[in-house]
Amino acid sequence: MSDRDAGETRRLRDAVARVLPALELFIRYEGEDRAGRDRDTWRSALDRPLPDHGIGFESLLEELATTVIPYGLRNGAPGFSGWITTSPTTGPAVAAFAAAIAGSQRWWVQPFNLLETVGLRWLAELLGLPSSWQGTFSSGGSTANLIALGAARQHAFERLGIDPARDGLAGAPRWRVYASSEVHHVVTRAAAVLGLGRMSVRTIATDTVGRILTPELRAALDEDRRASIQPIAIVATAGTVNTGAIDPIAELATIAGEREIWLHVDGAYGLFGRLDDRVAPLYEGLEMASSVAVDPHKWLAVPLGCGATFVRDRALMGRAFTLEPAEYLEGAASPGEIGSAFGEFGDLYHDFNIEQSAQSRGVTVWAALAEIGRDGMRARVRRHNSYARQVERRVRADPRLELLAPATLSICCFRYRAPDMSDDGLDRLNAKLAQRLRDETPFVPSTTRVGGRLAIRPCFINPRTTLVEVDGLIDAATRIGDELSVLD
Numbered sequence: 166m167s168d169r170d171a172g173e174t175r176r177l178r179d180a181v182a183r184v185l186p187a188l189e190l191f192i193r194y195e196g197e198d199r200a201g202r203d204r205d206t207w208r209s210a211l212d213r214p215l216p217d218h219g220i221g222f223e224s225l226l227e228e229l230a231t232t233v234i235p236y237g238l239r240n241g242a243p244g245f246s247g248w249i250t251t252s253p254t255t256g257p258a259v260a261a262f263a264a265a266i267a268g269s270q271r272w273w274v275q276p277f278n279l280l281e282t283v284g285l286r287w288l289a290e291l292l293g294l295p296s297s298w299q300g301t302f303s304s305g306g307s308t309a310n311l312i313a314l315g316a317a318r319q320h321a322f323e324r325l326g327i328d329p330a331r332d333g334l335a336g337a338p339r340w341r342v343y344a345s346s347e348v349h350h351v352v353t354r355a356a357a358v359l360g361l362g363r364m365s366v367r368t369i370a371t372d373t374v375g376r377i378l379t380p381e382l383r384a385a386l387d388e389d390r391r392a393s394i395q396p397i398a399i400v401a402t403a404g405t406v407n408t409g410a411i412d413p414i415a416e417l418a419t420i421a422g423e424r425e426i427w428l429h430v431d432g433a434y435g436l437f438g439r440l441d442d443r444v445a446p447l448y449e450g451l452e453m454a455s456s457v458a459v460d461p462h463k464w465l466a467v468p469l470g471c472g473a474t475f476v477r478d479r480a481l482m483g484r485a486f487t488l489e490p491a492e493y494l495e496g497a498a499s500p501g502e503i504g505s506a507f508g509e510f511g512d513l514y515h516d517f518n519i520e521q522s523a524q525s526r527g528v529t530v531w532a533a534l535a536e537i538g539r540d541g542m543r544a545r546v547r548r549h550n551s552y553a554r555q556v557e558r559r560v561r562a563d564p565r566l567e568l569l570a571p572a573t574l575s576i577c578c579f580r581y582r583a584p585d586m587s588d589d590g591l592d593r594l595n596a597k598l599a600q601r602l603r604d605e606t607p608f609v610p611s612t613t614r615v616g617g618r619l620a621i622r623p624c625f626i627n628p629r630t631t632l633v634e635v636d637g638l639i640d641a642a643t644r645i646g647d648e649l650s651v652l653d
């Protein structure tokens with residue numbers, strides 16, 4: 166029997182040297198994206214039965230370099246504006262690589278642990294959140310919102326003498342969560358996971374821009390109060406994924422304050438918008454919220470798997486998510502108890518979260534902000550918001566284009582308009598237009614529906630995008646639209 170493990174544990178230089186050329190080529194985003202065309206090639210190479218004997222380190226690197234990396238996801242390409250996630254910038258990506266090797270757990274007294282705390286503090290400072298709030302990283306907006314709503318649930322039921330984290334919700338009075346019809350569906354799912362139920366989210370209509378109508382919210386709250394339904398939270402969206410609309414936070418804070426309801430702000434995408442003075446006033450009242458969620462893996466462009474929650478009441482977070490002491494996990498024991506071989510555990514986050522073991526994420530946020538600072542991030546956000554305004558200007562100036570939602574942040578929704586065509590016909594034309602953009606050009610927005618109409622929706626958060634791609638998108642959309650409307 167050999168003592169040697171089959172997995173290579175050193176040879177980092179060989180590994181990096183082998184895959185580096187493929188990675189460098191990849192991030193130039195040159196040539197055609199062959200992932201679709203060559204799908205059979207890489208699928209049949211990769212999707213094989215579990216091997217009894219591994220192919221070994223060299224062959225593994227070879228496969229990564231030739232069969233995986235070249236066909237990777239090109240959402241970091243400069244012309245890609247389809248999603249609100251992008252490929253990370255280099256510094257944070259390398260920080261994540263470093264963490265995988267040197268910081269493979271976020272606890273204990275070591276720099277990666279400290280950087281969880283520093284990363285959260287810097288984020289709070291960047292976004293203008295009070296430093297007294299409890300922050301915690303998690304895997305993204307889905308979990309960040311779930312954690313915030315877990316705290317809201319704790320808050321609402323503790324006031325009725327119920328500890329929902331300990332005892333569950335059996336016997337609790339009926340309850341509800343309030344949000345606009347533009348609320349992200351992960352919020353609804355969070356209600357399901359927390360045992361509140363998807364149906365407990367009461368959605369409130371929005372104005373044409375996509376902002377919650379507060380008179381309708383007040384009416385819904387009044388109606389539910391008369392029916393003795395317990396409000397759990399009002400969820401404001403600060404940057405909807407469809408149009409980038411920002412709910413009137415200050416007004417919602419007033420409503421929540423009057424009725425002592427938890428106000429959660431889902432700013433997964435849009436909270437960074439606060440850095441642009443042109444829209445900063447829309448975030449007034451944020452410090453009156455009870456919790457916020459934000460995704461560094463969106464606009465801050467750190468590697469995917471990084472969301473953050475901040476909650477005003479630190480103790481509440483602990484009661485909602487405590488792990489309870491565990492014998493083998495000495496850090497969970499209260500201070501002063503019999504010590505353990507691990508002594509200090511550093512800053513611990515697993516009592517504010519739904520994860521125990523987790524990668525170090527703070528290091529990526531720290532890396533992004535250490536590299537470019539507040540000014541660099543402010544310039545990025547401002548530039549991207551200006552791109553959306555450039556789209557808006559060009560759409561307004563061209564009779565063939567129709568603005569479907571104005572730019573609040575870095576999204577601008579529009580469609581191509583052919584004269585005398587029905588809304589159904591325009592929906593079909595614009596769907597085809599979007600498909601052709603994706604198939605034939607480097608400009609790849611997504612589509613959505615605004616007021617029932619199919620919209621072309623570029624969202625600019627990609628650090629590699631320049632004005633060339635913004636104008637290129639509009640040029641290509643009008644050209645293809647012209648062709649399609651002649652054909653039709």
Ligand SMILES: *Cc1c(COP(=O)(O)O)cnc(C)c1O
Nearest residue numbers: 305306307349351406431433434
């Ligand atoms: C992206 C987003 C989410 C979901 O976040 P994930 O990181 O994709 O899980 C939720 N809410 C809003 C407003 C978002 O922009």
